[in-house]
Amino acid sequence: MLSTSPPWYTRLLPWRHASRRAAMHKARQDVAGLEPAVVITGGSRGIGLALARRFLEAGHKTAIVARNGVRLAEASAALKEETGADAVAILCDVSEANAIDVISAALARSGLYLDVLVNNAGLGLAGPFVEQSETELSALVALNIETVTRLTRAALPAMLARGQGGVLNIASLGASVPGPNQSAYYASKAYVVSLTEAIASEIAGQGVRMSALLPGPVNTSFHEEMGAERSLYRYVLPPMSPEGVARSAYRGFMWGNRVIVPGILNRFFYIALRFLPHVLTVPMMHWLLRRPHTLSGP
Template sequence: MAHPLIHLADAWIGRSARPEADALAAVAGLSPAVVVTGGSRGIGRAVAARFARLGRDVLLIAREPAPLEAAAAEIAREAGVRAVPLALDVTAADAVARLDAGLAEAKLYADVLVNNAGVGLAGPFADASPEAMERLIALNIAAASRLMHHALPPMLARGRGGILNVGSLGGLVPGPYQAAYYASKAYLVSLSEAVAHEVSGRGVRIAIVAPGPVNTRFHQSMHADRALYRAIVPALSADAAAASAVRGYMLGRRVIVPGVLATLGALAVKVLPHALTVPIVGALLGIGQNPGNPGRAKP
């Protein structure tokens, strides 16, 4: 990673930052950490490992303790940093309070928030169960927004920090047969870009990474592995997607699309009309779907 470019990005991002003494005093004696939701596997784990290789302590969040603890132990061993596991459902009413308590117990504070946890939903919109729809809204939209809204004010007060939201290339275009999932990622893209503009120059990075297909358990978990796009669109590894995400975040980019083909796809959906792109996406997503099956939390 080109350190001079990162230093330039730091200077530009913090050009109007005015750190508040009280905010700095509140974290005195604590270590800055990268908080990663959905951090036990897949993109989340890979992003945490990438930050750890940069010497950053990480706090990993997921619902299942065993894989979470294993991921934290491996990252700590490989990178020589602290990697703290916190078993937590981020959709729970007390999730923010429990996150704060977990950070305090570990003598950490959230310097970077990576909103990675998410759920997929494949099949016709009308066939989705109410429970699956509510779970998607709660995790992909409400929990991500709540964590971002909680973490951002202290970062602004300190004049440093950042939020990296993990979206999807699908957030750039409507997606028939994954309609609610694509719409939830469109929300996250819009939120990230808008907030990035609002806080411009105040020392806080706001970025969204929008990967295309990635080789994780995510597509299989929502029964979309037989869709046409899985057969014809090359998938990145989780580590390749994470490397692009962390590099773009450090360089101050606001929208990060990993991979050459995904970048070309992002350009195409920006310039082509929806009358053309929506049927194409529908054809790619609709074949072989098992309607109404919710995915699990994004790995």
């Protein structure tokens, strides 16, 4: 369970402090008899699976959500074998409008409630923007932007009422700069970071963590599936392991960091991408995100 005390300035307004404490007590009574859980979307592989392992190792009740039943069952069994703890497996397409209801119902059946939401499920697209179909782009926007927004909006009110919990949104180091040849993906992750930092400011001091994770390249199948396996950045930038990313993410989230960038080299790039002008960084990214077949001259 993640909890913090009410902000110091509420002590200057004792009647408001008392009212908030009463509301908080009622909200916590609503989940009496249930245990807090970490819910990780896209938790059957990659960073999501590594995060599930890390939270379980730290003693948190954890649920993984995925839409592929076979992969979900395999991940749940692997987590049990590796950590000795049971992860609740929830079969659900998080892009569906009723996803939060499906997740909440599954948690309740296991004696749990949503305390920490990890929005990890995402989709990437590589290649020139005009070569990506409307269907592909719509799916990316639906999962990377609409789903993250909808799940975060659905989860936050109860967390704020209880004065505890948190949301960890998985973004990308690419959120810091436009990404030619991965334009929609980079733009979607920039949205996630902007949304996260803005909400974090709005809810500051209310006991709820709000963080964005910005990993660089990670050694998973994600790059291949999005069509970027042969992009130049895959040969230039050393990837981190999912486990290394998960360790940094867990530590930064527990510390309450709004933006978490795992890896020393990635933090250097993060600072450079934020403060160097786009006239320098965008051409560099254009080169890094190119795939070899696009480099042939006339």
